[in-house]
Amino acid sequence: MTDTLSTAVSHELDGNALLDAYRTMRTIRAFEERLHDEFATGEIPGFVHLYAGEEASATGVCLHLDDRDAIASTHRGHGHCIAKGVDVKAMMAEIYGRRTGSCHGKGGSMHIADLSKGMLGANGIVGGGPPLICGTALAAKQKGTGGVGVAFFGDGASNQGTTLEAMNLASVWQLPAIFVAENNGYAEATSSTWSVAADNIADRAAGFGMPGVIVDGFDFFAVHEAAAEAIQRAREGGGPTLIEVKFTRYFGHFEGDQQTYRAGEVAYARENLDCLKRFRARVTETGQVEAARLDAVDAQVADLIDAAVEEAKAAPKPTAADLETDVYIEY
Amino acid sequence: MNDAIRKVVMPKWGLSMTSGKVTEWIASEGDEIADGDDLAEIDTDKIAGALESADEGVLRRIIAQVGEDVPVGATIALIAPADVPDAELDEAALLAREELDSGAVAEVAGPVTGSVEVDGRTVCFAALGEGEETVVLVHGYGGDKNSWLFVQEPLSQSHTVYALDLPGHGESTKDVGDGSLDVLAGAVLGLLAERGIERAHLVGHSLGGAVVVAAAAREPARVASLTLIAPAGFGSRINAGYLRGFAEARSRRELKPHLAALFADPGQVTRQLADDLMRYKRLDGVDKALGALLGTLLDGDEPALDVAPLLSEVDVPVAVVWGRQDAVLPATNGEGLDDVEYVERAGHMVHLEQPNAVVVAVNAVTNRR
Amino acid sequence: MARTISYREALGEALAQEMERDESVIVLGEDNAGGAGSPGEDDAWGGVLGVTKGLYHRFPGRVLDTPISESAFVGAAIGAATSGLRPVAELMFIDFMGVCFDQIFNQAAKFRYMFGGKAKTPVVIRTMYGAGLRAAAQHSQALYPIFTHIPGLKVVVPSSPYEAKGLLIQSIRDDDPVIFCEHKAMYDVTGDVPEDSYTIPFGEAGVVRDGDDVTIVAIGRMVSVAEEAAKQLAESGVEAEIIDPRTTSPLDTETILESVENTGRLVVVDEATPRCNLATDISALVAKEAFGSLRAPIEMVTAPHTPVPFSDALEDLYIPDAQRVANAVKTVVEWKR
Known part of the structure; x- marks a missing residue:
């Protein structure tokens, strides 16, 4: 059942939608590159895992979603958050451990969430998200909202029992769920060519009785197209789909990773495969969006990220009074 | 056995009681006993209370020892006039002892429970006795039909005695509508109608007192007499703090201190009482019902009810019983009423603390014509 | 009115009354109906010990059988709880927490705190604990202390039919994740239980x-x-x-x-x-x-x-x-x- 989709026909995106998609991808890229620089200064606490290079996946999928729909993410979750509409400044403040952050400084990079936007949280546990998405999809199905659940997970999580159990359950219950395996080539420092016993993660879909597709993760249009089909099928009661998105992450597993296990694939990808470059080339060549408008977006995004960092640094940290609040709703 | 020898049996206080223990014999062998005298302290796993004598004579033999678990209905003592020979009492005592030891005690019939539908609400009741005339017992705010346990059985010896759960209480529907006296009086009258009781003696405690007055005013022909025990709706004083405390308490810990206001003897406030009341308060809908009824009882910190005008319209025998130490509706509230019997060593819950005073008053008023 | 019913019946009654009252309440677990996809009867079991018996027909579409995939269905219950349902998941034996613990203690328990007080996860996980049925080392443990250790979880251990009903209703209405631990040797214990719905508040001994x-x-x-x-x-x-x-x-x-x-x-x-x-x-x-x-x-x-x-x-x-x-x-x- 596995198909390989190359760059397919764009799914009816008008100029504004394309510009939105570009803005999202650019925001993610700028956010992550800035974090890469800021982390090096030592000012950002804890663990940070960057999504740069993978922007087309979160953006191409989430462009189809609205507030009925929920997504679950991974420890590499900033891109999913931005694509699902979480406030960028609140995210930055959260990563800086500030009280003004999305989670008031109690979650950090690995736990940014905004349930009002259907963003069920970045997740520090590999394979933590897919079972949860069965639940949000079940809720949508029970309530008849037409909503879907999307579980983003990595090649590492594709080997977790939770992910496999969740795919089976979603198929057994015919849930409106989409499983997006973001295969960036590495689970920590281990290559997916070694850790995933199948040729492709998407091949596993057959074992769960659901369609599986492979898409070029550097190609926004390919992701967008595959997601469109899967999401439409889910909304119409056709059950779950597994989409494997293949690409390379631009940074290490975490900030500080020396990446001695890698060869030169990042430089090659940045130069020849990069999703933003390809997007820009395509939409300007077809005349759908003028380059100047893209440039304007770049500038706006840069300003936004500057402001986000500046505000985050200036924001207050949580206080002792916050330590024991919000463990329970009522206790 | 000589008919002059009267058996004192383990009483059945409430539906679930199957046995009890004498924790103390108040009377001793040889004591002269009058009707209504306290004979013994009885303890069940749920409640403790004093057993009052229903006979007069001399306490001739004690059968059940302190601490002995005795089934309901079993003979625990014998009362007889002084001239009955000892030999006859020895024989009767031996039989009673054998019965107790064998465990072959005939089961005592408890109240018959049932329910009727009134205005879309289920009204539950427990009926006891087969007397020609009917007595209906109406509890107060937060009470239920079981609060009459010490009164219903003695009254049932001469009457058919109904104890009901008002809407919002016990096992009845918890919806009380606007919580008005009219809704509650309607439930009492509805019970009479549904059970085919043409005329009944109504006994009401506290809020129930106001309810039975309202019922009598609404359908005077159905009411043979009224016994008002610490009734609401008379006088100018009310313990608003108690009422709100009771309504708002969320746990046994919060509730228990308020309950002290109910009794002259603080020892009556047992953990079991508080537990039972919490079981009631936890039922869905009770919170809302108690809130609505609070509005019926209170206007700010003042009494909201005045049923004296209603009572003046009613032409039936009326008895009023009030505990001297009532801290919820103080006894001075009875000043405007005729022939109030003030009961010593009783707080608001006269029928629990001094049940005999209530039994005597009801028996007297039901015999008045 | 209060009648004498069993611990099992008290639990079933609590579930039925809450499902009646609130259509966002659903029940899911292994063989909670029983017989899914099989040629014989559906609702064959009502859970391994019959607690959920009868709910399947009474509440169509709201009693879900699951594959033996505790991580998936416990996680699904948790996810559904974040999305407007009030799921009651049955983790058959508390010992099976070993195969789904992440979803309980890293996910459900932490959402509210980790997301800055913005999450609400009203999930109940009913589970059987305790020794006495000769069920040996992997089906008999009393593991409630492990859940008690985790901030964000509420842990209920009812001791009688009365507590079982009132605490289960409270658990379902509660907005935090609740681990509801039923002793497997108590299902046939009987006691007085009011017919009406009622709740027993948490944290009141x-x-x-x-x-x-x-x-x-x-x-x-x-x-x-x-x-x-x-x-x-x-x-x-x-x-x-x-x-x-x-x-x-x-x-x-x-x-x-x-x-x-x-x-x-x-x-x-x-x-x-x-x-x-x-x-x-x-x-x-x-x-x-x-x-x-x-x-x-x-x-x-x-x-x-x-x-x-x-x-x-x-x-x-x-x-x-x-x-x-x-x-x-x-x-x-x-x-x-």
């Missing part, structure tokens, strides 16, 4: 018996063991106060401390193994907060630090019984400096 000589705090099924011991002790003139915390998280510390301040002696009876269990937790609480009231060292009656054995000869020794409780009480009552 029940005082099962009054006494001035010693406080016995007992968890779950151990409450009835303590009552049996107290009856024996009363014959020798020792009156024990028995406290049933009902919920181990939150824990009603006040009722325990007040009682110990009165009795001066404490025995804790906990079916869990002895390290870091409720017995040690409550003992530490009392030692710290009521040290001045203690007239004797605290006694703990627990299972031994072993897996649950299979053979009846061993399992009967493993489970705390009334004699051991009575002996512990005698030790504290007779203790002299």
Whole structure:
């Protein structure tokens, strides 16, 4: 059942939608590159895992979603958050451990969430998200909202029992769920060519009785197209789909990773495969969006990220009074 | 056995009681006993209370020892006039002892429970006795039909005695509508109608007192007499703090201190009482019902009810019983009423603390014509 | 009205009444209906012990059988709870927490705090615990202390049919994740249970018996063991106060401390193994907060630090019984400096 989709026909995106998609991808890229620089200064606490290079996946999928729909993410979750509409400044403040952050400084990079936007949280546990998405999809199905659940997970999580159990359950219950395996080539420092016993993660879909597709993760249009089909099928009661998105992450597993296990694939990808470059080339060549408008977006995004960092640094940290609040709703 | 020898049996206080223990014999062998005298302290796993004598004579033999678990209905003592020979009492005592030891005690019939539908609400009741005339017992705010346990059985010896759960209480529907006296009086009258009781003696405690007055005013022909025990709706004083405390308490810990206001003897406030009341308060809908009824009882910190005008319209025998130490509706509230019997060593819950005073008053008023 | 019904029936009634009241309540778990996809009857089982029997037909589409995939369906219950449902998932045996614990303690328990107070996860995980059915090491443990240890979870251990119904309804209406631990040897225990719906608030201990000589705090099924011991002790003139915390998280510390301040002696009876269990937790609480009231060292009656054995000869020794409780009480009552 596995198909390989190359760059397919764009799914009816008008100029504004394309510009939105570009803005999202650019925001993610700028956010992550800035974090890469800021982390090096030592000012950002804890663990940070960057999504740069993978922007087309979160953006191409989430462009189809609205507030009925929920997504679950991974420890590499900033891109999913931005694509699902979480406030960028609140995210930055959260990563800086500030009280003004999305989670008031109690979650950090690995736990940014905004349930009002259907963003069920970045997740520090590999394979933590897919079972949860069965639940949000079940809720949508029970309530008849037409909503879907999307579980983003990595090649590492594709080997977790939770992910496999969740795919089976979603198929057994015919849930409106989409499983997006973001295969960036590495689970920590281990290559997916070694850790995933199948040729492709998407091949596993057959074992769960659901369609599986492979898409070029550097190609926004390919992701967008595959997601469109899967999401439409889910909304119409056709059950779950597994989409494997293949690409390379631009940074290490975490900030500080020396990446001695890698060869030169990042430089090659940045130069020849990069999703933003390809997007820009395509939409300007077809005349759908003028380059100047893209440039304007770049500038706006840069300003936004500057402001986000500046505000985050200036924001207050949580206080002792916050330590024991919000463990329970009522206790 | 000589008919002059009267058996004192383990009483059945409430539906679930199957046995009890004498924790103390108040009377001793040889004591002269009058009707209504306290004979013994009885303890069940749920409640403790004093057993009052229903006979007069001399306490001739004690059968059940302190601490002995005795089934309901079993003979625990014998009362007889002084001239009955000892030999006859020895024989009767031996039989009673054998019965107790064998465990072959005939089961005592408890109240018959049932329910009727009134205005879309289920009204539950427990009926006891087969007397020609009917007595209906109406509890107060937060009470239920079981609060009459010490009164219903003695009254049932001469009457058919109904104890009901008002809407919002016990096992009845918890919806009380606007919580008005009219809704509650309607439930009492509805019970009479549904059970085919043409005329009944109504006994009401506290809020129930106001309810039975309202019922009598609404359908005077159905009411043979009224016994008002610490009734609401008379006088100018009310313990608003108690009422709100009771309504708002969320746990046994919060509730228990308020309950002290109910009794002259603080020892009556047992953990079991508080537990039972919490079981009631936890039922869905009770919170809302108690809130609505609070509005019926209170206007700010003042009494909201005045049923004296209603009572003046009613032409039936009326008895009023009030505990001297009532801290919820103080006894001075009875000043405007005729022939109030003030009961010593009783707080608001006269029928629990001094049940005999209530039994005597009801028996007297039901015999008045 | 109150009738005598079993622990099993009380639980089933709580589920049915809540499903009737609130259509966002759903039930899911292995064989909660039973017979899914099979040629014979559907609703064949109603859960392995019949608690959910009958709900499948009464509430169409709201009782979901699951594959044997605890991570997936417990996680699904948690995810659904974040999205507007009030799922009651049945984790058949508490021992199976081992295959789905991440979803409970890293996901459900932490959402609210980790997301800055913005998440609401009203999920109930019903699960069977306890020894006594010769079910051996992987189907008999009393693992509620592990859940009690986790901030963000509420843990309920009902000791009777009355508590079972009221606490389950409270669990379903509660907006936090609740682990509801049913003792597998109690399903046929009967007791008075009101027909109406009612809730028992969390963090309010029940005082099962009054006494001035010693406080016995007992968890779950151990409450009835303590009552049996107290009856024996009363014959020798020792009156024990028995406290049933009902919920181990939150824990009603006040009722325990007040009682110990009165009795001066404490025995804790906990079916869990002895390290870091409720017995040690409550003992530490009392030692710290009521040290001045203690007239004797605290006694703990627990299972031994072993897996649950299979053979009846061993399992009967493993489970705390009334004699051991009575002996512990005698030790504290007779203790002299």
